[in-house]
Amino acid sequence: MAIDTTTDLQHTVEDAAAHLYVWSLKDIPQDLRDALSAAREKETSVPGKRVLETIHKNINIADSEKNLVCQDTGIAVYHVRVGEHFPLHPARIYEGLRDGTARATVEHPLRSNAVHTITRENTGPNIGHRLPIVHWEFIDDWDGLDVKCVPKGSGSENMSFLKMCVPADGVKGIKQFVLESIVGAGGKPCPPGIVGVGIGGSADYAMYLAKEAIMRPIGTRNADPIVAQLEDELFGLLNETGIGPMGLGGDVTVLQCHIEHADTHMTLNPVAVNYQCWAARRASAHISATGDIDYDREF
Amino acid sequence: MANHEVTFPITDPQEILKLRAGDEVTVQGHIIGIRDRTQIRIFDQGVEPPMDLKGAFLLHTAPNVRKIAEGKYEKICIGTTTSARMVRFTEPLGRQYGVRAICGKGGFPDEAIEPMHELGMVYFAIVGGAAALETTQIEEIEEVAWEELMPECLWKFRVKDFGPLTVGIDAHGNSLYRDVQTRAKAKLEELFARL
Numbered sequence: 001m002a003i004d005t006t007t008d009l010q011h012t013v014e015d016a017a018a019h020l021y022v023w024s025l026k027d028i029p030q031d032l033r034d035a036l037s038a039a040r041e042k043e044t045s046v047p048g049k050r051v052l053e054t055i056h057k058n059i060n061i062a063d064s065e066k067n068l069v070c071q072d073t074g075i076a077v078y079h080v081r082v083g084e085h086f087p088l089h090p091a092r093i094y095e096g097l098r099d100g101t102a103r104a105t106v107e108h109p110l111r112s113n114a115v116h117t118i119t120r121e122n123t124g125p126n127i128g129h130r131l132p133i134v135h136w137e138f139i140d141d142w143d144g145l146d147v148k149c150v151p152k153g154s155g156s157e158n159m160s161f162l163k164m165c166v167p168a169d170g171v172k173g174i175k176q177f178v179l180e181s182i183v184g185a186g187g188k189p190c191p192p193g194i195v196g197v198g199i200g201g202s203a204d205y206a207m208y209l210a211k212e213a214i215m216r217p218i219g220t221r222n223a224d225p226i227v228a229q230l231e232d233e234l235f236g237l238l239n240e241t242g243i244g245p246m247g248l249g250g251d252v253t254v255l256q257c258h259i260e261h262a263d264t265h266m267t268l269n270p271v272a273v274n275y276q277c278w279a280a281r282r283a284s285a286h287i288s289a290t291g292d293i294d295y296d297r298e299f
Numbered sequence: 300m301a302n303h304e305v306t307f308p309i310t311d312p313q314e315i316l317k318l319r320a321g322d323e324v325t326v327q328g329h330i331i332g333i334r335d336r337t338q339i340r341i342f343d344q345g346v347e348p349p350m351d352l353k354g355a356f357l358l359h360t361a362p363n364v365r366k367i368a369e370g371k372y373e374k375i376c377i378g379t380t381t382s383a384r385m386v387r388f389t390e391p392l393g394r395q396y397g398v399r400a401i402c403g404k405g406g407f408p409d410e411a412i413e414p415m416h417e418l419g420m421v422y423f424a425i426v427g428g429a430a431a432l433e434t435t436q437i438e439e440i441e442e443v444a445w446e447e448l449m450p451e452c453l454w455k456f457r458v459k460d461f462g463p464l465t466v467g468i469d470a471h472g473n474s475l476y477r478d479v480q481t482r483a484k485a486k487l488e489e490l491f492a493r494l
Contacts, residue, residue, distance in 0.1 A: 046300055047321060047424075047465045047475065054426040054463060062431035071363055071378030071430040109375070111363040111450060155381045155405065155427060172494045179490060183483045186476060188381050188405035190427040237490055241483045246426055247406055248465055249479040279428040 009088040010096045012291040013147070017100025019295070020149035021076060021126075022108055024283035025068045028059060029298075031218040032255070032280050039192055039245075039252040048250025055245075055278060070279040073110045074151030076101045076132035079215050081299065083142030087289055093145065094134060102127045113154070135212060143289040146299050148282065150215050156277040159189035162207055165269040174199060174271045175234060181273045182238055182254065187247020190277035192255045194218065195238060198272040201262035209260035210274035215282065217298060218256045231259050245278075255280075307400065308354035312419050315399050318466045320473035324423060325462040329441070330402075332360040332454030334380065337445065338388045349444045350453055352396040356423075359385060359403035361450040364440065372440045377456075378430025381405045382422070393418035404428075406467050406476040415468050422468035424475075436461045 036059070040052040062069045078097050082090060105112055105125035114128040115121060123129065161181040165173040178197055185191075198209030221228040235257040244250025255278070264270065286297040300321045305314055306328040318324065331350060340346045362377040382403030389411045392398040399420055401407075404427030411422060425433070442455035468474040 050323060050463055050465060051426050054429050054432065058426070058429035058432040061435060065431060065435070067431040067434060068363070068376040069431055070428040071361075071376045072380075072428075073363070109363075109365070111361070111376075153428070158381065175494055176491055179487060183480070183487055186406060186480060187424070187427075188383055190404065240490060241486055243479060243483055246404065246424060247479060248424060248467070248475055249482075277428055 006088060006092060009291055010092045012287055012293060013088070013093055013096030013145070014100040014103065016147055016285045016287055016293050017078070017097045017149065018104040018107070020147060020283045020285055021101055021104040021151065022110070024149050024151055024281040025073060025110070026062055026066060028069055028279065029217065029282050033059065035218045035255040036278065039255060043245065043250050043252050045244055045248070045250035047248035048245040048252065051245035051248060052252070069281065070153060071111065072153040072155065073113060073126065074153045074281070075113060075157070076126055077135070077150045077152050077211070078132060079135045079137070079148040079150065079212070081137045081139050081146040083139045083144045085143035085289070086145045087143070088145070090136065097132060097134060097147070098127050101125070101132050135208070145287040146284065146297070147287065148215060148284040148299060150282050153277055153279070156189035156193060156275040159185040159275045160207065161273040162203060163271050164203060165271055167267060167269050169269055171230065173269065175237065177271050178234055178273055179237060179241065183241050183243060185275060186243060189275040190279065191243060191247060192245055192252045193278045194276040194280050195234070195254050195257045196274040196276060197234070197257065197259045198274070199259060199261045199270065200264040201270065202264070202268070203270055205262055206270040206272035207274065209262060210272040213258035213260040214274055214276035214280070216258050217282070220258070222259055222261070224261070227259050227261050231257050307356035309399055310354055315419050315421055315470050318421050318469055319471070320466050320469045320475050322466045323462070324464045324466060325460055326356060326458060326464065327460070328458065330356040330358050330456050330458055330461065332362065332456060333357045334359060334361045334451040335384060336448050336451040337453050338385055340445065340448070342388055342391055348396070348453060350442065350455060352392070352398050355398050356400040356402060357392070357398055358456070359401070360454070362454065364450070370443060370446070372443055374434055374437055374440060376430050377434045377437050379404045379425045379427060379433065381427070382407055386411050389420070390414035390418070393420045402464060409474065409477050412468055412472060412474050412477065415470055416472040419470045421466055421470055423464040424467040425464055
């Protein structure tokens, strides 16, 4: 009986992953649609307005044709929240996510981007050694599972930056690095998007946190008011750079700046930047302990 | 900033010379899809491309397609990739093969400005990620060569009302990307002073 429950729940996770991957690629979330509409109202440069008009048209066509918003089906990244009483081991949850990603890629079909990092040979339907990527979170006193799929395009992922600032650089050093990174990236990461910033922790953890930051819905703020204030300040500064939509110049360079932070060593001050393009694809589901899937529960 | 309609491949170099950085362009006719591995094969491995590139419009792409018969593919989703990775091929594409337009997303670095000026070429900026729209503007995949490089083959597409594109770099030595970067770097100085 226990074995059956495990098998069924693993299949449920697989079904959810397969659905979320395709859904996220075709139907971008409402908070993003609203932010892009607001950007279209705000932008005053001629090429910038042309870009935002085209984006608007593209989203509508993806809806009506049921096509992918962007051809880059990305690298599949999942954020999962596992309740401590959820009756399926994370090893089986991972298998379900991997099999769902592969199934969606074959059945739709979707472009498969996964390659061996040295030989560059394709490794399978968007799966491979350590692919997909999963960010795990464990929740006390809960028996549910939340799954969020964030296919990450390479144009924006290639615009990732890390700097080991020293404590004497302070918060000013962090702000300068974020600004320089986004100006240097120019039009390459498909602006206007979400700038994810990870601060503190260690070198690897700062980048991990920057990725967590781009996975948050637009409009959410860091729970720590000091960090939330830095999010607001950087958002304003970044939009003064004039990089504009697709780097063609304009008022709207970023839709939002999200920061995730961790405490760090007294001699460390790491800052990482991870960019998410305007097509910030994201879809979530909640799976109950009995295997019911609810696709309307955003987290 | 003017609006133009241009049909490719072009035969009259004036068609390119009339375009200025910032102008809006809609493209008709035939365009060629090309990507990293396609150009590595042509220039680093010295293999002659089996398609005529004279007067051509090249698109930086690796499409999602469905095979329907031997050598015949149907579009699923066709979009555009980041151009900057492929900037070093600009001059030989123009000089050896007569390519006149390169279209991609995110822009070309400044090293493309001089060869484009000298050889009468333009860089067109498309909206990256707007693949659903782009797919509707590609009427048919007419030819494909080097299928073993899938999806980085050499593709020939027939297009209708392809765009709107923005002239990012023109054949007169102007680049919107250089202008934006120059202004942004000056602005950074000002912002840093305020921090």
